[in-house]
Each structure stands twice: as C-alpha cells, then as structure tokens.
Amino acid sequence: MITPIAVVGPTATGKSDLALDLAQRLDGEIVNIDAMQLYRGMDIGTAKLPVAERRGIAHHQLDVLEVTETATVAAYQSEASADVEAIMARGRTPVVVGGSMMYVQALLDRWEFPATDPQVRAKWEAVLADGGVQALHDALRAADPVAAKTILPTDGRRMVRALEVVELTGRPFAASQPQVGEPHWGTIILGVDRETAQLDARIEPRTTRMFDQGLVDEVRELIGRGLREGQTARRAIGYAQVLAYLDGEYELDEARERTFIGTRRYVRRQRSWFRRDPRVHWLDGADAALADSAFEHIRSRTAESRATCDPAVDNGESRVSMNRSRP
Template sequence: MHKKENLVVIVGPTAVGKTALSLTLAQHFNGEIISGDSMQVYRQMDIGTAKATEEERSLIPHYMIDIMEPDEEFSVAIFQAKARQLISEINHRGKLPFIVGGTGLYIQSVTHSYQFSEADQDPELRDRLQLFADTEGVEALHRRLREHDPITADRLHPNDVRRVIRAIEIYELTGKRMSDHQHQAAYSPYNLKIIGLTMERSKLYERVNHRVDLMIEAGLVEEVRQLLDLGYSPDLLAMQGLGYKELIPYLYGEITLDKAISDIKQRTRHFAKRQLTWFRRMPEISWYDLTEPESHEQVFQTITCEMEGMFPFSQNI
C-alpha cells in the first residue's frame, strides 16, 4: 500500500495568530511553510497581505509568496498544482510541510483533492457578463449566479467578480453548475493534521482593528499608492484585496483616510467571520482556542503531543 505523504495545515480567521504558531511548530518539527493565502502570491503587496517578514522567512523556508505580479492571473487550480508539488518535495527532503493561511477553498483543494472543471471559455460571454456587472452591479451578477448554482454562490463573495463570471460561464456553456464539476474526495490523500485556531469574537475583532492600525503605521497607504503609480488598475482582482480596495478611493480624493481605515476594519471583521463559517464546515479540523494569552503555551503543548504521534520522524530533536 502506498504510504501517504505528511501534511499539517493551520487555518483560522485573519489576525488569530496562525503565523506565530506555524513558526513555533515548524521549528519544533523540522518543517517548511507553504502560504495558503490567495493574496500573498503577489509581489509588491506585502503590508496589506500580512506576509511573513524577512526575519521570519530566514528562520523557516516559506513558499507561495511573491510568485506572481499583481496583474497576472492566479487561480485555485494553479495553487493546487503548485502546492501539491511543494508538499512532495518537502516530504522527500525529510521535512514536514505546513500549509498556513485563511483561504478556505485553496486549502481544501489540496487537502481533499478537488478536481476542477475543464470547460471551454467564451470571451464574448465573459465580456457581456463583465458589462452586466459594471452596469447593474456586482450584487446583481451574484444573484444571477445564485439562480443557477446556489452552492457556488455561497462560496464566492460578490466582489470576486472574475470567479463569479467563470461560474456563470461554466453553467452557460455546459448546462452544469461549477459545484457539479468540482469533485471532492471523501478522504484526504495525505497523512493529515488540520489545526484550527479560534478566539472569542470581541477579542478577535480587537486584534483585527489593531492589525489594521499597525499596517497603516507600517506604510500601507504608500504601498497602495506605489501600485497605482506603477500602472496597476484598481479593477484588478489583486487590487480588490482587503486594505487595497478601501484605500484607492482615499488616494483618489473621494473619501477621508479615517473613512478608508474604518472601511478596512469593518470589511476585515466581516471577512474573519466568513472564514470561520467556511472552516466550521470541515469536520477534520481540531480546534484550539487562543482567547486567553496565558493558555497559548498549553495549546502549543497539546498540539505538539498530538503531532508527535502522527509525525514521529519529523521532530527536530
């Protein structure tokens, strides 16, 4: 029987503490980290995507960071293929691969072997759907998807126009829903440990607000200004990311900086709530509460004991 490759996944809402735990566990278990965040792949988008710092990356090798330009197309299928290859390479080096991030579909595509549609593309149909979104609004486009494919509509945010259009396109071309094309294995192909981090909601929202303040102090406004100065369109999917989309109207003189910051905080809080909703649907996740700072060491010890039983040859002893 073919031996399954090892894989550890750390998930949870933004600002909950995934990065700190991943560094500690990766050092203890001789691991290497694959970013499971759909925005960290983009170069020149560092502050708003909360990438691991250069110092953190010097401690533990990190992958799937800074591999695309902001105007290059990136998809869950690309992520799946690249992550699978990295997992095999890390295992073959005798290391333990960790996927760390909050983009649920990207992570689940790897842990449970989603198979994606190969339906043809219709540029003319895409143009019509984009025009519909531009004239009627993204919510109207999203409602159009929901009429045919409520499962995919639940998964995609209305602002993710490119993927909403793709889902409608698949239905129009094949008569089948995107959710029909995406098959998920009942069991993971990996020897898998999924760690879910959670926190009492008011405490999490405090951390979200504080993180946004720190990003502003670190120069997020200048980061967005530089992207615009380099000619990247505000309509790019990358520029719709948290912290980028909200600052563009400020840089165009349409709103105040206080309003932009308030919008970032509110949208990030809503995003954190959606992340938790997504991950709660994954029954394999073992959940750990980080609400109380004094409990963090005990959480680490508990996870370590559980992992030592699963990955006895990956410990850095």
C-alpha cells in the same frame, strides 16, 4: 512516513507563529495558502511575515505573482502541490498555513476544475461591466438558484466563474465543487481561533498598525507597478480602501475604519467556512501552550496512523520517531 500539517482558520488568530513553531519542531518548510500573500510588494496590508522573522525556515508560495496578474485557485493548486511533494521528497515536513478558504479546499481535496472558455467568460464579464453585480446575480439566480444563494451577491468574480461553469457543463456550479474526504497526503488539519471579542480587539490595532507602518505608501508604489490594472490584487482588503482614499472617495480615517470592518466581516466568513469541516482539530490561539497542544495532537494522530498501517508498531516508539526536530 511524512505527514503534512495544515494550519488554517480566521485572520489574526496566530496561525503564522504556530506554523513557525511546528516547522521548527518537525524540521519543516512552510507553504503559504493566503491568496493575497502570493503578490510581490503586498507586504504590509497582508501582514506578510518579513524575511528576518521567518527563523531561517524556507517559505514557499510567497511573492510569486505581480499585482497585474490574476491569482487563480487552479494555478495555486498545481504549484503548491508541487511544493508540498518536493518538500516531502527532501524528507521534510510541509507546514501549510493560511486562511484563503477555496485555496485550502483546492489543495487538500484535490479539486478538479472544469475547463474555461475565454469567450464565455468574456460574455459574463461584459454583463458585470455593463450591469454591475446585480445584473450578474440576476443571471445566476435564473441559471443556478442554489449557487445564487451561496455566493455573495457582491462577489462578481465568483459569479462570473459560476455562470461560466454552468454554461460549459450544463450542470449546477455545486456539481464541480470538491467533496470532503480524506485530506490529500493524509494531511493533519489544525484550526486556530479565538473568542470573537478578543479577535476583534486584535484586528483593530493590527489595522491601525498597518496604516502607521506605511500601507498608503505601499499602495502608491504598487499603483506604479500596475495595481489598478490587476483584477485580483486591487480588491484585497486594505488595498481597495486605500485606493478609494487616494481617489478622494474616503477620508483616511474612513479608509482605516472600512478596512477594519472589512477584515472583521471576512473573519466571520472564514470561521463559518472552516467550522463546517469536521476534519479540523480546533485550538485556542490565546492558549499559552498552543504549540505544545498542537504538537501533541500531531504526535497522537501520527501514532494512530502508523499503528493502523502496521498494528505491530508500538505507539510509544511511533511518537518518539515522529519527532524529527532539530536539536
């Protein structure tokens, strides 16, 4: 029995290295669940792992969109689900890794998405274009006060979607959200986090390194490929700030500082979101034995699952047979 593993949590905690370690031990393949890493050419600013550092492990859901395309949770759910099932059909272990919150929930909770209507969506996008996020937030507060309280008032794209769903279904936006239950495929969910001060101390040099490695040049190249016309890619942390710098809105140092602040703020949101999920088994990213701790939890959970399915199965044998790592 193959059990997928999900490695989730805030940015810069060490998820990618842990996922690689687990994939090696479990004869696995990795499925990305970072929305911005779906885009071709968005490498430096998303901390996308270079091919040379992937240890020969197959990676899926990387570089599948052009920056002019719009990343959607529904499309990701369909395509990533197919990847997970294909990996399992090959007799290998899917290791899903990333921190895009709604994408994680869509994949693991089998989110059923309400239909869309181009005319309804265009109407609310026009409100956003004409009146800005405040006008959209006012409309959402009138239509669905609960959604207005839970969606960030700066998140125009999500407010448009909420208003579209409310208008099409006649029900609150929350009614279309997935219910937390047994994760799809019985996935074992691991969360990686670090102390706040330690994490901030990692984010700051990471941000500086991105700019030193050529983030500005990367953005310049992507502009030539349509970055400004894209609805999703251009809003990514780092890319939005560099675009503002190139437009003369910020000095370079300010763009770097705003990228750091934006990343730090996003980390707080990720932590709050994932900490609400009781299914997540939390690990300390600073633990020198992180991979061993994660693997022991996986072995324990897998043994429990097999014993539940077949009480006659000896737990010791289950733990040994579960370890299908390469020699």
